[in-house]
Amino acid sequence: MPEMNMAKAINLALHEAMDRDSRVIVMGEDIGPDEGVFRVTEGLWKKHGEKRVIDTPLAESGIVGAAIGMALYGLRPVAEIQFAGFEYYAFHQIEMHAGRYRNRTRGKLTVPMVLRCPSGGGIRAIEHHSESREAIYAHSPGLKVVIPSGPRSARALLHAAIQDPDPVIYYEPKALYRLFKENVPETIETLPIGRAQVIQEGSEITLISYGATVRAMIDAAEILEEEDGVKAEMIDLLSIAPLDTETILNSVRKTGRCVVIHEGPRTCGIGSEVVARINEGALLYLEAPIKRVTGYDVPIPYFAREKAYLPDGDKVVSAAREVLSF
């Protein structure tokens, strides 16, 4: 396969999934002739028509609720919410039904659906267009949540999500859509949901992130290596729920130091859960408090101040140095 950006890789996965399985249908606002406001659904409507590529009315609860109905019916809907900020309109459907039908009916009725959603900041957007609130879903039993960090993981995780027998929230860090290209393999690849990846081994400190801030983590690791001679171990979580505690603990038991990085708000964010699990499973190995480099507990600002809000390499480096020199 040629190199491709993440938008293209997601689009590829959608094409592949729809080609392979006629139960897969795609739905959302402006995903048909318009091909999605980020063009992620390019070519699907032309190829499969409006029966399987459905432009819905402007109603997020409607989209999710109808997708749940389709999933109960036996289809495999992949529903898009145009921006993560608007998913809140559907939160009751997600929490009360998508995540619960299997449990409620003791395995009889299931909701194998995917909720795709561009998330996060970095595209100079107005209010409500830059949200990262994956922690809310991690706190909601019955859901799985995955967030890719580049083209290859995006394609592989989307296939895994579509094949999963349970509802999966699939966040697309939109800052990455066109940020860089990667080779994706010829054949379809899936990544196991619930498994993190160690993307660089190291022994002195563990950096943990996912999604768009994996870039900040990598930037920081480069600086740390160059300027401090420290090779950081880097973990890309990929799955937010379930969280891969084992990989996290193994790393921190080795390094004894950790920085966790994400762009959603800090309080009760994924970072706090990571810290709590390290506390439970590796406290005695810790040589310094874990630092959280995250979004602050304010709404992500309109775009002029957004950069200051978002984690970046420098912030991660500072945190890592504090942890290293503790």
Added chain:
Amino acid sequence: MPEMNMAKAINLALHEAMDRDSRVIVMGEDIGPDEGVFRVTEGLWKKHGEKRVIDTPLAESGIVGAAIGMALYGLRPVAEIQFAGFEYYAFHQIEMHAGRYRNRTRGKLTVPMVLRCPSGGGIRAIEHHSESREAIYAHSPGLKVVIPSGPRSARALLHAAIQDPDPVIYYEPKALYRLFKENVPETIETLPIGRAQVIQEGSEITLISYGATVRAMIDAAEILEEEDGVKAEMIDLLSIAPLDTETILNSVRKTGRCVVIHEGPRTCGIGSEVVARINEGALLYLEAPIKRVTGYDVPIPYFAREKAYLPDGDKVVSAAREVLSF
């Protein structure tokens, strides 16, 4: 004042607030002639009439959205959502507007409203009637969240919430409504939002909880004192957001051991944030991993299995003993 139960104390605070301030209005489903499904709004409609005690149509987003409009207008709405599980229908209004108008308009438009809501398990209810998802609001910038643990704190916190210039989520652990009585002072009392209370001093271990599970914490402390001769320091958080980090850290710096208890799901719950803050501020004082005694990461079961799900004194004692003997 005579001794009264928590339902009565909340009712008293509503009467007092409506008597004092004509801007205070109360609204929700069945809160008028029916006086609330838990009778918490008793007497209000008879006294103040349907202009200030408003039975709304069955629409939670409507209730919250309209309350926001009233608050913008200059009133001080106290809106009720009948059960915390149904607040999800209004989550977009809560997150996108209640918590943001002040920030968005740089202080010009504000939303001084209270969202009252019976929360938690323990009343043999059917699905969706036993939720404790306060962590979602703690993760949403712009909101304050308070949860009383008995009649006196309920009245004082409700007054504080109504007087607060910003939106406050006020959860009423419904298991406590009629569980026990307490004396409340003659004059109106407020508790500062953002401040926890040390309800018992101790030196060997810190127990932290809030809301209904304060009872489990107290039960556990009694057993620990009797059977193990350990006097636990007990913290009642009262405010979930902002969280009183200082009180938590002071205590754990003293005891070096901690159990945090709540009934909402564990992952990304309040407990994880407490652990994360202790990690940041008191790691070196810790002599054992902090234990979380919480609801499990499954929907709270229908009532037959609910008791097994909820934290109780025994679970807290076991956790405390593990922490103590670590």
Added chain:
Amino acid sequence: MPRKPIELPMQVEYMSILDDTGEVDKELEPKVEAAQLKDMFRWMLYARRVDERLLKLQRQGRIGTFPQATGHEAISLGSAINLKPDDWHVPAYRELAGFLYRGWTLEGILIYWMGFEEGARPPEGVNDTPIAVPIASQLLHAAGMGMAANIVGDKKVVMTYFGDGATSEGDCHEALNFASVFQAPVIFVCLNNQYAISVPLSKQMHCETIVQRAVAYGMPGIKVDGNDILAVYVATKEAVERARSGGGPTLVECLTYRYTPHTTADDPSRYRSDEETQRWVAKEPLIRFEKYLKNKNVLNDADIKKMDEEIEVRINEAIIAAEEATKKPPLSDPLAMFDYLYADLPQNLQEQREELAKALGLNTSETEPRNAATSARRGA
């Protein structure tokens, strides 16, 4: 003309066939065979007797709080009998007659009200969803099912139920709009019992009928006397036929009364008069259907006595079976709360399951999680 009324293309209708004295409109009377009519009565009676017994059980503390269904039998049964087993039945919670008719065991229903998820597992052989607690949320699932039926092209229809209070929820609007935009084969049956807990219809909406909401969706709408099983039957039959032949959704408003408290925890004397309730008692659905059937010589007192006896036996057996079931696994096993959340059991839930087992002094190796390969495979 630059200022003029807009002609609305669609009209909503009203229909009643069997009035509250038991008189029937001969022209509109549907042709239903005697055996089926008798069977309809039997199901209604069964639902009524179950409801009455549930109340007793609740008073005895043997089941939890529940919403009574008395008076809603004509709506629930009269519509459900128009469905095939593999059509979808998407109820709210007052469709007791429909649940029983669709094959939900009484044992299971009891288990539900005893507080076990196991009671929410739909029976095999039908496409049913369980009770929907969050008001109006199920209507969107029904809309989605109807959209799916159109995609798959298998001619199934979806019948879904909601109360008058439910009409105020945004989800109700979104569901009606989705169904109409996609011409989904969904019959929206509104049980207008004039109250949402304590809130009367006049405070729920500012218009005279619920059925006029159909105008807002360009959808056929019909209002019927919901205590008249013949009218419910005819109206929903037409709607089912239209839906099955590609004619899209219908809104059917069925007017009845909530004869009982909202649930066993409610006290209606706080917000309505006993006289009002009494006025409606005379109109309730079983009395008039009994009269009608007796007039037709389809039913006599001996039949009813026999039905009642059989029903009592069935109810008694079910109660015993349900109470027995609660003593054995899976019901007796609190660890079952972890069994079916996901097709597999993630690590953190495995650990929490063991944590709970330890707290309860249970041996986890003896109680394997039940969300086994079968359900995983079904979902996959």
Added chain:
Amino acid sequence: MPRKPIELPMQVEYMSILDDTGEVDKELEPKVEAAQLKDMFRWMLYARRVDERLLKLQRQGRIGTFPQATGHEAISLGSAINLKPDDWHVPAYRELAGFLYRGWTLEGILIYWMGFEEGARPPEGVNDTPIAVPIASQLLHAAGMGMAANIVGDKKVVMTYFGDGATSEGDCHEALNFASVFQAPVIFVCLNNQYAISVPLSKQMHCETIVQRAVAYGMPGIKVDGNDILAVYVATKEAVERARSGGGPTLVECLTYRYTPHTTADDPSRYRSDEETQRWVAKEPLIRFEKYLKNKNVLNDADIKKMDEEIEVRINEAIIAAEEATKKPPLSDPLAMFDYLYADLPQNLQEQREELAKALGLNTSETEPRNAATSARRGA
């Protein structure tokens, strides 16, 4: 009659006064003074020119993506002029004319599109909410304000705006229902520009008009030609008068066309033809109003030229002022993100503010948080 159509008590209407050739219906023509008519034109022209310049600024990268308002001037201005300053104006985001008319400075509007919250601060002296980004959510605030007006009894009215796409949201339904149940003085002005981004009205709803939704709420409804400022003015004037005198809410559907891309990031050629757009250009609101005013001898080309010159000066000044403002505090201060979340600054935010200051090498003691006592007192 046991089966019969239901008579709906209320009719919805259609009205147009000034047609697209500039001809006026003499009977319906409102009596507006020449000076005011001219002023109306001036505001429309101002909004149009601002919109055109915003586009240029966006293309130059000096502001971010924004939704153009061209073609929506008659709706926004024609309705807003019926409000008093202390009535509430609750817009969505295509009401540029209304924003300007209500006293929002162009400098502030530019600052908004440059990505600063400061641009969303409403001016003093009017009761306005800023742009509402989450579709339909503002309608509930409007309903609540109308309920508050009834409680306080101060005779204020609320005018709120939403698109055709917004009608599909549950919040739109809940807002219309609340307003009608509580007879709140709210005028719901729908800017039906026939598209929600790429989705045409025919895929948004299955009925011919939006105004027929009024039937579902027992609410008066009127549809007008939204490119006809006289019709918008008359319809909303009637609605305001009814609302102010206790007659409750009105739904006003204003038909127009989205002449531009949805936002500067949108490419309409993907989903609609250029011919379609061209057909609508001839109907746009300024041309016909200009003709009308010229026919009435209220306006001439010299007037327009003068207006245009003044407007250009104003726009140029505002751009300079806005770009200057971004270089100074508070705009230049990233720490301002912490300033106004709460009336006070909780401990965790104080710490995070310092953390950020440190990361940016700023000195926090020099930049005190701005959410000072004033705002706290206002809220208290």
